[in-house]
Amino acid sequence: MKGSNKLEELVILSGKGGTGKTTLTSAFAALSDSLVLADCDVDAADLHLILNPTIVKREPFVEGNEAIVDPKLCTGCGYSANFCRFDAFRKEDDGTYSIDTIRCEGCGVCVRLCPASAIKFEERHCGHWMVSKTRFGTLVHAHLQAAGENSGKLVTLVRKEARKIALEEGKKLLLVDGPPGIGCPVISSVTGADKVVLVTEPSLSGLHDLERVSRLAANFEIPVYVCVNKADIAPKLTKEIEKSVKESDNKFVGTIPYDEALVQAQIKGLSPMEYLSAAGRNHIEKLWENIWETN
Amino acid sequence: MKIAIASGKGGTGKTFFSVNLAHSLDRELLLLDCDVEEPNVNLFLKGELVEQRDSTLLVPQVDLDLCDGCRVCADFCQFNAIAVIRGVPLIFEDLCHGCGGCTLFCPQKAMDDTPHKIGVISHYHKGKISLIEGRLDVGKALAVPVIRDVKGDKEVAKHPLVILDAPPGTSCPVVWSLSGCDLAILVTEGTPFGLHDLKLAVETVREVGIPFGVVVNRDGLGDERVVTYCQEENIPVVGKIPNDREIATLYAQGKIVVDELPHYRALFTQIWENIASLAKGGRYERVQ
Numbered sequence: 383m384k385g386s387n388k389l390e391e392l393v394i395l396s397g398k399g400g401t402g403k404t405t406l407t408s409a410f411a412a413l414s415d416s417l418v419l420a421d422c423d424v425d426a427a428d429l430h431l432i433l434n435p436t437i438v439k440r441e442p443f444v445e446g447n448e449a450i451v452d453p454k455l456c457t458g459c460g461y462s463a464n465f466c467r468f469d470a471f472r473k474e475d476d477g478t479y480s481i482d483t484i485r486c487e488g489c490g491v492c493v494r495l496c497p498a499s500a501i502k503f504e505e506r507h508c509g510h511w512m513v514s515k516t517r518f519g520t521l522v523h524a525h526l527q528a529a530g531e532n533s534g535k536l537v538t539l540v541r542k543e544a545r546k547i548a549l550e551e552g553k554k555l556l557l558v559d560g561p562p563g564i565g566c567p568v569i570s571s572v573t574g575a576d577k578v579v580l581v582t583e584p585s586l587s588g589l590h591d592l593e594r595v596s597r598l599a600a601n602f603e604i605p606v607y608v609c610v611n612k613a614d615i616a617p618k619l620t621k622e623i624e625k626s627v628k629e630s631d632n633k634f635v636g637t638i639p640y641d642e643a644l645v646q647a648q649i650k651g652l653s654p655m656e657y658l659s660a661a662g663r664n665h666i667e668k669l670w671e672n673i674w675e676t677n
Numbered sequence: 678m679k680i681a682i683a684s685g686k687g688g689t690g691k692t693f694f695s696v697n698l699a700h701s702l703d704r705e706l707l708l709l710d711c712d713v714e715e716p717n718v719n720l721f722l723k724g725e726l727v728e729q730r731d732s733t734l735l736v737p738q739v740d741l742d743l744c745d746g747c748r749v750c751a752d753f754c755q756f757n758a759i760a761v762i763r764g765v766p767l768i769f770e771d772l773c774h775g776c777g778g779c780t781l782f783c784p785q786k787a788m789d790d791t792p793h794k795i796g797v798i799s800h801y802h803k804g805k806i807s808l809i810e811g812r813l814d815v816g817k818a819l820a821v822p823v824i825r826d827v828k829g830d831k832e833v834a835k836h837p838l839v840i841l842d843a844p845p846g847t848s849c850p851v852v853w854s855l856s857g858c859d860l861a862i863l864v865t866e867g868t869p870f871g872l873h874d875l876k877l878a879v880e881t882v883r884e885v886g887i888p889f890g891v892v893v894n895r896d897g898l899g900d901e902r903v904v905t906y907c908q909e910e911n912i913p914v915v916g917k918i919p920n921d922r923e924i925a926t927l928y929a930q931g932k933i934v935v936d937e938l939p940h941y942r943a944l945f946t947q948i949w950e951n952i953a954s955l956a957k958g959g960r961y962e963r964v965q
């Protein structure tokens with residue numbers, strides 16, 4: 383980032399949730415003076431709890447379709463139901479059928495097959511996305527409706543909007559709080575990004591998930607920077623992670639000790655950089671510097 | 678009885694809770710690892726692999742001898758998984774949801790459904806516990822078909838007690854994991870992130886429409902807002918597990934806490950009784 387004028391996009395991932403991804407995002411946000419933030423953990427977005435955003439724009443998010451039976455037209459023949467691969471049809475007491483919107487994937491097979499043309503294909507409202515002002519910079523975030531489909535399109539949209547704003551505002555950094563896992567939403571959040579920071583913790587599951595996310599990032603040929611949170615919970619494992627990262631193409635950027643002050647900061651709605659002692663802040667500052675220096 | 682262990686946010690101790698609950702019960706049961714993006718149950722169970730098969734999705738294949746390039750398939754596909762370029766359909770397997778529509782509607786009958794591997798289903802066994810794990814292949818996008826495969830395994834119906842480790846979040850994969858279960862237990866922690874994600878998880882379970890209770894993990898960390906919220910919403914708190922560094926250390930090493938620390942076995946037994954009476958729709962002593 384330093385010295386260059388190009389917009390850099392850095393995505394923070396963790397594989398497994400709960401390793402401190404969002405906390406670290408909010409810390410990095412406080413360390414950068416020229417950024418736009420994107421919360422791509424649209425399934426369970428938490429960044430706003432720290433950033434206390436003022437929403438300036440709010441747009442609905444529509445994705446795909448859902449099939450809906452008109453009970454007045456349904457003759458109860460059950461023909462389409464036989465072809466649904468997602469087990470979404472339910473027989474009602476009156477002999478008509480209904481479609482479980484949660485199960486419906488919106489493929490449209492039944493709509494086309496229904497002999498009575500009783501199935502409508504309607505736009506699916508999946509949630510909304512927002513642009514907000516925060517004390518660290520503009521934030522683009524979203525809310526996916528409960529039980530909505532997270533195909534990654536909302537994640538892509540949030541990133542795209544955030545990038546647009548970052549370019550307009552002439553910012554140097556787009557900081558993305560990524561989703562957990564390795565499926566669609568994660569793939570959508572790393573495609574085309576410049577750097578991935580993986581926050582893990584020293585546990586067997588942390589190690590296992592780290593390995594899976596780094597394989598995914600490797601598919602995209604994005605440089606990966608690994609840090610270990612709560613490192614002193616299992617110092618031996620931390621060493622192991624450090625060693626295995628150093629043997630891989632990824633870069634090891636440091637550790638953060640277990641610190642309940644991080645939870646206190648969260649309760650107060652503050653970034654760790656606004657709450658921790660100088661010693662606590664120092665660990666995070668070092669990580670941040672290492673990410674930019676290992677170029 | 679089928680009980681799903683879920684959480685809005687990852688890392689609250691969902692897998693820790695499922696595995697330790699299973700171990701504390703000392704009876705025949707089946708665990709389902711539906712967190713197919715990051716399946717971790719067997720890291721703790723350390724069961725013996727007894728069976729493995731591919732998890733597949735039926736995706737179309739074109740017989741170019743029959744295809745006349747009419748584009749019916751590409752026009753139909755809602756997921757843009759087919760593009761007809763210079764008269765030849767190209768199929769993007771990773772976008773395909775396996776709906777079967779293109780095969781069904783191709784006027785030339787040029788399409789055929791063929792299994793496409795997206796993950797692996799493994800059966801493990803240890804003592805009285807059986808485990809079916811779904812594992813999405815790295816680079817594959819769709820978790821739901823693998824979850825369907827785990828839940829649809831023929832073993833599932835044979836077990837009177839099934840404990841399902843659901844994926845984190847609130848979207849489709851969670852919903853597919855929860856639906857058909859008798860009860861959900863939401864594992865959370867007393868932090869602002871924990872509370873916020875719990876609220877989202879509650880919305881999701883209510884959407885699915887199954888009864889549920891809450892377990893507060895790392896109790897003592899954070900504040901009381903989660904418990905207050907549960908009281909206000911009339912959500913039963915079936916258990917609280919203290920914030921104990923010893924648990925974190927054992928867990929980090931992949932150890933089963935109820936085997937190492939007997940007083941936690943007693944706690945899990947108590948929580949199980951609460952869950953069982955919640956499942957029966959009965960009353961139980963509220964956890965203090």
Ligand code: SF4
Nearest residue numbers: 744745747748750783
């Ligand atoms: S619908 Fe059948 S014939 Fe038409 S382009 Fe597709 S595969 Fe070829």
Ligand code: SF4
Nearest residue numbers: 754773774776777779
């Ligand atoms: S099976 Fe359905 S989703 Fe897959 S390519 Fe055909 S129409 Fe598209």
